[in-house]
Amino acid sequence: MPTRVLLVDDHAVLAESLSLLLGSQSDLEVVGTARTLADARRLVETSRPDVVLLDVALPDGDGIAEIPALLExxxxxxxVVLTGTTSDRVLVGAVEAGAAGFLSKSGGVRRVVDTVRAAxxxxxxxxEATLERLRPLMRQRADERHVRLTEREVEVLQLVAEGLTNAAIAERLVVSLHTVRNHVARISRKLGAHSKLEALSIALRQGLVTP
Incomplete structure (x- = not known):
């Protein structure tokens, strides 16, 4: 089944360009385009997308502040947050809200397709350089929750903190990619996270891994 993508952006030209680009890929399907957060809330429920490309600034509100409502x-x-800024405040806020990552509006066409597939x-x-910059910032906020992870789950999270992909983690630990994905899924459930990045953010705040 193709990956289902919802676009949330009020810039018509950009949204149409992204729709054409993603729709031309055999493994991707654009299931809707929203111009407002209200439209996004409705389409998330009706189209059930695998990936949401979400602009930061929409006519009826802040995209980042809306992430928890969309995930609910x-x-x-x-x-994936569409952004024209690399502001630490914006990026950390998006991660802690549950974003899976970021896509720069100034990036190339190939980057868009690769980002959707990765998400x-x-x-x-x-x-990786951005992750390295954000890690200490994500530790600055206290988190009173305490979750017990297994030794292997902590090991996987530490490798995530180092910027390794699932495939690279599998190679490092000499296990299958499927095993790593299962570890990541269990970690996310235990931490109440909606993405690998959010799980890492929570783990850093709890001191489960080192930056």
């Missing part, structure tokens, strides 16, 4: 309506979605596979979608 469809917890299985992976939200659908529950990879952390952001450059």
């Amino acid at each position: 309506r469809h917890p299985g979605a992976r939200v 659908a596979a529950d990879e952390a979608v952001l450059p």
